[in-house]
Amino acid sequence: MTEKTVHSSETDELRAHQELSMDSIQTETFSRYTGPYIAGRVAARHRTAFDVITENRKFRVKTSGALLKIGKIPAVGDFVVILNQPETGTRMIVDILPRRSILTRGAAGEGNTEQVIAANLDIVFIVTAAGSDFNPRRLERYLTIVHASGAKPVIVINKSDLAEDAEKIAAEAVKIAGKVPVVTISALKKNGLEELENYLMPEKTVALVGSSGVGKSTIINALLSEEVQDTFDTRKYDEKGRHTTTVRQLFTLPGGAVIIDNPGVREIQIGSAAAGIDETFPEIAEFAPECRYRNCRHTDEPGCAVIEAVNAGFIPKERLESYHRLMKESEFQAEKEEIGLKRIEKKKYKWIGKAAKRIHEDKERCR
Ligand SMILES: Nc1nc2c(ncn2[C@@H]2O[C@H](COP(=O)(O)OP(=O)(O)OP(=O)(O)O)[C@@H](O)[C@H]2O)c(=O)[nH]1
Ligand SMILES: [Mg+2]
Ligand SMILES: [Zn+2]
Structure with a gap:
């Protein structure tokens, strides 16, 4: 059988800067697979297929029905196992290796599913631009989802060349950053890039998130x-990005880091990332143990x-307000998810009930 009949539509040469870099943990997990399997990393996701980079090629493949059935959908950054049998025309993703982190955000609009941004990240650059994009409240949202993901955030303020007061903006970011590093750069003028390189270690995976047009x-x-x-x-338009x-695309940097x-x-929903809220507001987490009630919500409890x-000026009022807003949002999301699950359960029981009734009726008829 020729290569053409294989179910993956493309057998590209690797795009520049897209060689596979498997970390040692993943290599070990993969080594349990013997037979016609190859390991790879998801470099891009298309509507129904995935670009997976393997040791020396890039494949466009789909996932197996079995994987879909159990709701496992690969994300960019995932290490995956491909069943590769060119002789039978089979080439597809059959497993996703354990993820060490997963970055998600709440879906915009009505749906209540979380959207996976990327998997197996070590560091996330939260990129903003000195200028009208800069918004501490939005940064808090990004910090929340990154803290919840298991990766480490770094705040990157880009376009320092455009702002006279880049220092002042950085100071604003530092105020809400807690222990998170804040780096000011100009990607256009190539200023400050060496500071980013501190985080771009070999074998590490870094993702960039932020509004459209921030660079x-x-x-x-x-x-x-x-x-x-x-x-x-x-700049030709209105400072807003054009998407x-x-x-999503994954590249390997010359030093071995993956980016x-x-x-x-447009807007960043935190979904149910409640786990990240405490870390995003360390000053609130610091005072909370002193509250009279253990489950104090810090609204109006004695x-x-x-x-x-806050009254004594140790915590800015906006910070507590922002905390409340994000807590409410994550609780709302969690509730929505629970209702969604219950609905699915209900449907399932209805279906089982119907099926049981049908079987019973069939039996009656056979008597
Ligand atoms: N002055 C200045 N302009 C920059 C800098 N970095 C990026 N830009 C410009 O900002 C514009 C948008 O940059 P992109 O890199 O496309 O932004 P993006 O964040 O990838 O946007 P999306 O892909 O839409 O999410 C381009 O015109 C860049 O040249 C910078 O440091 N200084
Ligand atoms: Mg872009
Ligand atoms: Zn309290």
């Missing part, structure tokens, strides 16, 4: 010293140490 793809091009990603001139990057470019998003700290 994520420009940063990738600057780090690769090559125009691998399209960028779009925001230039539409597909993932993401499409910019003996609330957090409210006292």
Whole structure:
């Protein structure tokens, strides 16, 4: 049988800067597979197929029905196992190796499913631009989802060349950053890139997130010293991005780090990332143990140490307000998810009930 009949539509040569870098943990997990299997990493996701980079090729493949049935959908950054049997025309993803982190956000609009941004990240650059994009409240949202993901956030303030007061903006970011590093750069002028390189260690995976037009793809091009990603001139219009990057893409930097470019998003929902909220508001977490009630919500409870700290000027009022907003949002999301699950359960029982009735009727008829 020829290569053409294989179910993966493309057998590309690897795109520049997309060689596979498996980390040692994944290599070990994969070594349990013997037979016609190959390991790879998901470099891009298309509507129904995935680009997977393997040791020396890139394949466009689908996932097995069995994997879909159990609701396992590969994400960019996932290490996957491909069943590769060219002789029978089979080439598909049959397993996803355990993830060490997963970055998700709440879906915009009505749906109540979380959207996976990427998997197996070590560090996430939360990119903002000095100028009108800068917004501490939005940064808090990003910090929440990154803290909840298991990866470490770094706040990157890009376009320092455009702002006279880049220092002042950085100071604003530091105020809400807690222990999270804040780096100021200009990707266009290639200023401060060496500070980013501190985080781009071999075998580490870094993803860039942030609004459209803040310069994520420009940063990738600057780090690769090559125009691998399209960028779009925001200045010609209104400083707002044009959603230039539409597909998540993974690249390997010369030093061995893997970097993932993401499409910019208009608004960032935190989903049910409650786990990340405490870490995003360390000053609130610090006073909370002093509250009279253990499950104090810091709204109007007597003996609330957090409210006292706000009144005494230790915690800015906006921070507590933002905390409340995010808590409410994550609780709402959790509730929605629970209702969704219950509905599915209900449907399932209804179906089982119907099936049982049918069997019973069949039996009656056979008598
Ligand atoms: N002045 C200045 N412009 C920059 C800098 N970095 C990026 N830009 C410009 O900002 C515009 C948008 O950059 P992109 O890299 O396309 O932004 P993006 O974040 O990838 O946007 P999406 O793909 O839409 O999410 C381009 O015109 C870049 O040249 C910078 O440091 N300084
Ligand atoms: Mg882009
Ligand atoms: Zn309290």
